[in-house]
Amino acid sequence: MANERLFEEMTKAVIAGLPDKARELANEALHAGIDPLAAIEQGFKPGMDVVGEGFARGELFIPDLMMSSKAMQEAIAVLEPEMMKRKQHLQTLGKVVIGTVQGDIHEIGKTLVATMLAANGFEVHDLGVDVSPQQFVNAVREVNADVVGLSALLTTTMLNQEAVILTLKEAGLRDQLKVIIGGVPASPEWAKEIGADAYAENATEAVEVVKGLVQA
Amino acid sequence: MRANYQVNATTQFRVLSDDQIEEIFHSALNVLERVGTRVYGEEGLALLRDAGCLVSDDASASSADALVRIPSWLVKEALSTAPERIVVAGRDRRQRVILEKDKIYFGTGSDCPALIDPYTGEVRKYTYEDVYNAARISDALPHIDFHMSLGLTSGVPVHTYDRHQFLAMLQGTSKPLVITAVDKEGLADQYRMACEVLGGPEEFAKAPLFVVYIEPSSPLSNSIEAVEKILYAAETGIPAIYTPCTMCGATAPVTLAGGMVQCLAECLVGVVLAQLKRRGAAVIIGGVQSAIDMATSILSYGAPEMVLLSAAMTDVAKWLRLPMFSTAGCSDAKVLDQQAAIEAAMSVTIAALSGANLIHDVGYLESGLLGSFDMLVMSNEVIGMAKHILGGITVTPETLAVDVIEQVGPGGHYLTQEHTRQHFRMELWFPTLMDRQQRRGWEASGGKTMAERVRAKVKDILEHHQPLPISAEVEASLKELVAHADERHRSKAGER
Numbered sequence: 001m002a003n004e005r006l007f008e009e010m011t012k013a014v015i016a017g018l019p020d021k022a023r024e025l026a027n028e029a030l031h032a033g034i035d036p037l038a039a040i041e042q043g044f045k046p047g048m049d050v051v052g053e054g055f056a057r058g059e060l061f062i063p064d065l066m067m068s069s070k071a072m073q074e075a076i077a078v079l080e081p082e083m084m085k086r087k088q089h090l091q092t093l094g095k096v097v098i099g100t101v102q103g104d105i106h107e108i109g110k111t112l113v114a115t116m117l118a119a120n121g122f123e124v125h126d127l128g129v130d131v132s133p134q135q136f137v138n139a140v141r142e143v144n145a146d147v148v149g150l151s152a153l154l155t156t157t158m159l160n161q162e163a164v165i166l167t168l169k170e171a172g173l174r175d176q177l178k179v180i181i182g183g184v185p186a187s188p189e190w191a192k193e194i195g196a197d198a199y200a201e202n203a204t205e206a207v208e209v210v211k212g213l214v215q216a
Numbered sequence: 217m218r219a220n221y222q223v224n225a226t227t228q229f230r231v232l233s234d235d236q237i238e239e240i241f242h243s244a245l246n247v248l249e250r251v252g253t254r255v256y257g258e259e260g261l262a263l264l265r266d267a268g269c270l271v272s273d274d275a276s277a278s279s280a281d282a283l284v285r286i287p288s289w290l291v292k293e294a295l296s297t298a299p300e301r302i303v304v305a306g307r308d309r310r311q312r313v314i315l316e317k318d319k320i321y322f323g324t325g326s327d328c329p330a331l332i333d334p335y336t337g338e339v340r341k342y343t344y345e346d347v348y349n350a351a352r353i354s355d356a357l358p359h360i361d362f363h364m365s366l367g368l369t370s371g372v373p374v375h376t377y378d379r380h381q382f383l384a385m386l387q388g389t390s391k392p393l394v395i396t397a398v399d400k401e402g403l404a405d406q407y408r409m410a411c412e413v414l415g416g417p418e419e420f421a422k423a424p425l426f427v428v429y430i431e432p433s434s435p436l437s438n439s440i441e442a443v444e445k446i447l448y449a450a451e452t453g454i455p456a457i458y459t460p461c462t463m464c465g466a467t468a469p470v471t472l473a474g475g476m477v478q479c480l481a482e483c484l485v486g487v488v489l490a491q492l493k494r495r496g497a498a499v500i501i502g503g504v505q506s507a508i509d510m511a512t513s514i515l516s517y518g519a520p521e522m523v524l525l526s527a528a529m530t531d532v533a534k535w536l537r538l539p540m541f542s543t544a545g546c547s548d549a550k551v552l553d554q555q556a557a558i559e560a561a562m563s564v565t566i567a568a569l570s571g572a573n574l575i576h577d578v579g580y581l582e583s584g585l586l587g588s589f590d591m592l593v594m595s596n597e598v599i600g601m602a603k604h605i606l607g608g609i610t611v612t613p614e615t616l617a618v619d620v621i622e623q624v625g626p627g628g629h630y631l632t633q634e635h636t637r638q639h640f641r642m643e644l645w646f647p648t649l650m651d652r653q654q655r656r657g658w659e660a661s662g663g664k665t666m667a668e669r670v671r672a673k674v675k676d677i678l679e680h681h682q683p684l685p686i687s688a689e690v691e692a693s694l695k696e697l698v699a700h701a702d703e704r705h706r707s708k709a710g711e712r
């Protein structure tokens with residue numbers, strides 16, 4: 001029963017987007033010897049679902065989403081060492097490597113997509129901006145990525161989305177992962193033309209599309 | 217005789233008090249001194265270090281960038297040598313913008329990926345021809361005082377697109393220009409082209425043909441391209457706009473005052489860099505300041521926050537005695553609809569009232585993704601209305617018209633008064649696109665909506681307007697300069 005009360009509070013802390021509170025509750029769970037995985041699955045995660053629905057209904061906004069996801073991430077960080085000890089693994093939906101392509105320093109759109117993916121259960125590796133094709137390839141190898149996300153905001157740099165795909169092919173990695181592109185000059189047609197698997201117009205759509213990609 | 221009589225020759229408008237401005241300025245100094253700004257590139261870093269900035273080389277050795285803390289006295293010193301007035305003149309040297317306190321000028325924005333084809337209605341990429349046509353439209357509109365490309369030329373080499381674009385702009389209009397440049401080399405090439413058009417660097421020095429638009433990256437970062445461009449501009453005598461696109465709530469604080477503090481700090485880095493390179497170098501501050509839309513994540517170009525921030529930053533710029541680059545005549549709407557008209561009217565009016573110097577982005581739809589000929593032409597009309605309001609009300613014995621009122625007397629009319637005939641052309645505003653017909657007249661003339669009338673005018677300009685030609689000889693050498701740039705890049709790519 002006590003567990004259930006704690007789980008409820010965890011859910012509430014995520015809904016309200018309170019990272020400090022979430023960390024505190026995660027610690028409390030550790031002290032009480034509660035299974036960390038259960039704390040995440042039954043405590044914190046249901047909060048994210050509520051917030052996601054609220055956003056979809058237009059009742060909640062980006063900062064609500066961001067703060068909730070931060071609360072969730074921080075709770076996981078507290079619980080992680082204990083999960084390692086127990087040899088437990090958080091079920092992630094997949095590993096995503098994301099970045100803004102070479103020559104392009106537009107950052108915030110890519111960051112939004114990365115944060116939303118992380119909030120929705122993906123393991124996300126954000127390489128930042130002005131990322132060369134080789135850097136993408138290296139990161140893909142290193143983390144064994146399932147999905148690569150390529151952001152480009154300029155008609156002049158969107159060509160580098162294609163360059164990454166070609167470099168992935170040369171490295172023999174293209175067939176073992178999915179590529180999704182985004183950013184204002186990109187389009188579903190452009191995705192097709194350069195041999196990407198998908199395109200998404202914004203961060204919320206990106207979550208749905210990437211979920212589809214890893215299930216396929 | 218009379219005493220203590222004051223006249224408002226224009227409307228009066230202001231957002232911030234002197235005390236509030238000073239507080240924003242001091243906060244920006246505080247940020248630069250304590251938080252600092254990230255600067256990329258050896259030359260800029262060396263200048264800042266030698267001038268007394270605290271430079272922490274905490275970055276990797278491979279990329280020359282560092283966190284720079286700029287002392288307040290250095291900013292103040294830079295402000296004391298940055299010119300408070302700039303004159304820019306088009307290749308028709310009579311077409312001038314005189315950037316002095318409270319003198320307003322409107323112009324387009326640059327580099328949109330797409331346009332709506334005026335003939336097919338299709339949304340498609342900008343071509344060279346479209347960039348040329350955008351310039352011709354600005355050229356034809358009386359209330360557009362300076363021109364930015366509106367669209368980004370596709371179909372030309374990507375590393376030298378700026379030179380091609382500049383050529384298209386030069387061909388299309390003889391008005392003053394604001395250009396963008398890929399990098400320092402692109403700026404240098406465009407400077408050479410401008411000197412070719414004007415007949416030499418002396419003529420450019422007398423009144424520059426263009427201002428270059430350079431952007432720091434919020435929050436508080438200065439890319440190597442931005443730094444190299446402003447240093448080259450300062451050295452060469454090219455006036456530089458050094459302004460960010462701050463998104464309150466995403467790349468700047470969500471509180472508008474905080475957004476202004478950061479935006480101002482970012483602009484001041486440009487002022488300092490330019491003065492360190494060459495005292496007296498012309499820098500323009502301001503920028504696209506708006507908020508992220510918290511439901512869709514776009515940077516809104518139609519938000520009331522953008523309008524308010526632009527006007528408030530104009531107050532700050534005037535107080536600092538620096539020319540101001542403001543934003544108006546743009547919208548988040550996807551086509552020229554009621555939303556576009558509302559957002560254009562709101563932003564143009566307030567920007568005009570604020571007294572900003574270069575008010576840009578006229579013609580932007582879809583938050584800066586669509587450079588619309590329709591929006592440009594419609595906004596020209598809005599600007600005309602706003603300018604009429606700015607003129608305020610002339611109060612003299614002649615305009616008070618007490619004699620005329622007496623002559624007409626109760627129950628008479630003013631239609632046959634000489635006073636009416638003498639003054640109506642000056643006192644009243646004459647629409648060119650607003651429809652004021654009665655219903656039957658309107659129906660008889662086709663019952664056209666504003667959007668339809670606007671489109672007709674766009675086509676009329678495209679089909680008839682001839683810009684001042686460039687001599688065949690000059691045009692040939694401009695094309696040669698562009699071809700050289702392409703060639704240089706091709707051989708560089710070949711080496712790699």
Ligand code: B12
Nearest residue numbers: 104105106107109149151154155182183202203327329396
């Ligand atoms: C802010 C901004 C900047 C800032 C960026 C600061 C930063 N740290 O990020 C600064 C001032 C530095 C900048 C610089 C430049 N910019 Co700029 N910039 C913008 C602006 C105004 C907003 C972009 C933005 O942040 N939007 C908000 C975010 C949240 O949206 P978003 O990026 O679109 O991302 C969403 C979706 O696209 C999608 N998405 C994005 N990435 C990904 C990735 C994946 C995998 C997926 C699935 C989805 C996805 O989801 C995101 C969230 O919903 C746009 C105009 C516009 N309307 O886009 C111009 C714009 C993109 N810039 C433009 C230009 C030209 C430039 C410059 C070349 C200017 C110059 N001449 O010097 C430089 C280039 C610098 C460089 N090398 O990259 C042009 C591009 C035109 C073109 N034809 O390509 C635009 C359209 C403006 C314009 N009309 O001139 N810019």
